[in-house]
Amino acid sequence: MIISIASGKGGTGKTTVATNLAVSLESDVQILDCDVEEPNAHLFIDPAIEEVITVTTPVPQVDEERCTLCGKCAEICQFKAIVVIGETVLPFHNLCHSCGGCMEVCPEEAISETGRELGVIEKGHRNGLHFVHGRLRIGEAMSPPLIRRVRSFAHPDMTTIVDAPPGTSCPVIAAMKGADFVLMVTEPTPFGLHDLKLAIEAVKLLGVPRGLVINRADIGDDQVRAYAEQEDLPVLMEIPFDRRIAEAYSRGKLIVEVMPDWKEKFLGLYDQIAQIVE
Numbered sequence: 001m002i003i004s005i006a007s008g009k010g011g012t013g014k015t016t017v018a019t020n021l022a023v024s025l026e027s028d029v030q031i032l033d034c035d036v037e038e039p040n041a042h043l044f045i046d047p048a049i050e051e052v053i054t055v056t057t058p059v060p061q062v063d064e065e066r067c068t069l070c071g072k073c074a075e076i077c078q079f080k081a082i083v084v085i086g087e088t089v090l091p092f093h094n095l096c097h098s099c100g101g102c103m104e105v106c107p108e109e110a111i112s113e114t115g116r117e118l119g120v121i122e123k124g125h126r127n128g129l130h131f132v133h134g135r136l137r138i139g140e141a142m143s144p145p146l147i148r149r150v151r152s153f154a155h156p157d158m159t160t161i162v163d164a165p166p167g168t169s170c171p172v173i174a175a176m177k178g179a180d181f182v183l184m185v186t187e188p189t190p191f192g193l194h195d196l197k198l199a200i201e202a203v204k205l206l207g208v209p210r211g212l213v214i215n216r217a218d219i220g221d222d223q224v225r226a227y228a229e230q231e232d233l234p235v236l237m238e239i240p241f242d243r244r245i246a247e248a249y250s251r252g253k254l255i256v257e258v259m260p261d262w263k264e265k266f267l268g269l270y271d272q273i274a275q276i277v278e
């Protein structure tokens with residue numbers, strides 16, 4: 001089962017839920033941190049890293065000897081990532097989406113592939129918990145291909161917890177696509193409600209069963225709960241605004257480490273998700 005943990009905005013407690021759920025399950029479980037621009041699950045999991053993989057994406061390079069400057073590559077490129085200027089064809093690798101269109105249309109077979117580094121994937125473990133995360137190269141704008149590579153490590157025989165990036169755009173969709181369940185994490189504030197609404201619209205498009213965790217549940221108001229009821233979005237867990245939880249977070253500790261009775265609550269959360277998916 002793949003459970004994707006998402007939130008409309010950052011700072012709602014998404015990683016707290018993902019890491020505590022993964023550690024509570026103990027074995028036959030993996031966590032894939034797809035928040036590749038700012039991965040932080042490792043700060044709480046503290047995995048032993050065993051493998052580092054460099055990830056590249058194909059981009060065009062032009063053989064000037066063969067090129068006749070016909071301009072067909074520039075015509076097909078929707079991203080202005082390859083242009084003909086005077087007597088030169090210039091590829092702009094940072095704009096390229098690796099669609100391969102320019103290579104297909106070149107009548108002289110003057111375009112071949114080279115690689116642009118997107119970032120790295122680091123794999124490791126903490127006891128029975130398998131860990132994978134991606135780190136986007138600084139300055140790189142294209143995170144979905146790296147997120148898809150992290151997702152490709154989902155093991156069919158394990159429970160997979162995906163820590164999705166915040167927001168509602170392409171990177172989040174790349175992290176949620178193919179999940180059996182999307183667990184949204186929000187806080188009961190007007191900002192939390194606003195971003196939850198946007199995120200739920202994105203999840204609806206994917207047609208995946210979903211549920212909600214309300215973090216810092218005793219601040220704010222009841223509008224998030226009213227919205228969840230209206231949307232038939234089950235509230236599966238509420239985490240209070242507790243000084244001990246905030247202190248644990250600030251020291252890079254898990255809730256289940258400093259308050260072991262919470263392990264049962266996270267296992268209960270998993271059971272509810274499993275029932276809904278079944």
Ligand code: SF4
Nearest residue numbers: 077096097099100102
């Ligand atoms: S691979 Fe696609 S996006 Fe990249 S330069 Fe060629 S046509 Fe443009």
Ligand code: SF4
Nearest residue numbers: 067068070071073106
């Ligand atoms: S399509 Fe091929 S031959 Fe035509 S300009 Fe581009 S690289 Fe040159």
